[in-house]
Amino acid sequence: MSSFFSALIIVGVLGSLLAFFLILQMNNRTNNKPGQTTGHNYDGIEEYDNPLPAWWYWGFIATIIFGLGYLAYYPGLGNFSGLSNWTQINQLEVEQAVADERYGPIFAQYRDIPIDTLTSNPAAMKMGHRLFINNCAVCHGAAATGSLGFPNLTDEEWLWGGDGTTIETTLRHGRNAMMPAWSSVLSNQDIKEVTEYVLSLSGREVGAALASSGQAHFMTYCTMCHGPxxxxxxxxxxxxxxxxxxxxxxxxxRIEQVIKHGGNGAMPSFESRLGSDKVHILAAYVKSLGES
Ligand code: HEC
Ligand code: HEC
Known part of the structure; x- marks a missing residue:
């Protein structure tokens, strides 16, 4: 916040507290005439000129003092952070530390169990499922079946590898795919041809002549990563x-699009976010998805 707005807020907040106090004093002036009416009369209801009852007056004073104390202790006056140094972040960190201390051991008990054994532990898999819903479902879907650009984790194909240790590495450090965009290297015709060849690899019906020219491009540019x-x-x-x-x-x-423009799928890293114990359970959970 700029110091101008900070000052504006401080003046506004303290000014209104002062105004409350002054209005209170004006209403409580000593020249009241107790027992006499002010002359105001509405539908037979008359207004008396009595001072505020003392408990009421001191009640207002107490709220003003409380307000000043609150503003001194907590942040509220512009950029002044308060004597307590309280922030939402601090509070979150304290609560997280408490939660880690309380729930940490629950996750840590599985730390030394190998992933391949952990997959058949129902309690751990239930935990894994909950962790997955909270941290992974946004991208991979609640059933882990993925969507365009987000891999299905329940099938047998793995981009980076499907054994327990590799999955754990994927979760720990994240992954960044680098499929180059070929539009600057290959002509549109070349891309059409190589697309045709790629389609032929999975047994799709393709134009033989196009595919065979495509094969030459594939051997030159693609085998380095996708294999011969x-x-x-x-x-x-x-x-x-x-x-x-x-x-x-x-x-x-779509296949032609990817070849033209490339792909840079990014899997975030979770080690620092979740800690290694939760990642270990999640890796076993993901492994179990492929097995069922
Ligand atoms: C530097 C390594 C590299 C090279 C070279 C490369 N690719 Fe890729 N390719 C990848 C990666 C990594 C992905 C996955 C992209 C992602 O996950 O975002 C991919 C994805 C693809 C896909 C999408 C597959 C799918 O499941 O949707 C196609 C099609 C493809 N590549 C074709 C080609 C062709 C054709 C060439 C040669 C012209 C080529 N690639 C060259 C690394 C490479
Ligand atoms: C922000 C979106 C996002 C989130 C959140 C996310 N992922 Fe991913 N994940 C991806 C993308 C994108 C890829 C594919 C990377 C690539 O193209 O190579 C991926 C890849 C993976 C892979 C590798 C799959 C393979 O075939 O090798 C695994 C395993 C995985 N994610 C598990 C998880 C788990 C478990 C979580 C939760 C802790 C998670 N992901 C959270 C986006 C996400």
């Missing part, structure tokens, strides 16, 4: 192109 047979390479997160599982859609148009 197009079966993919987990080291690069390069998908297998020979089955009917497509991250970006299976239509000819």
């Amino acid at each position: 047979e197009g079966k993919g390479q987990a080291m690069f997160g390069a998908p297998n192109l020979t089955n009917d599982i497509w991250l970006y859609g299976n239509s000819r148009a």
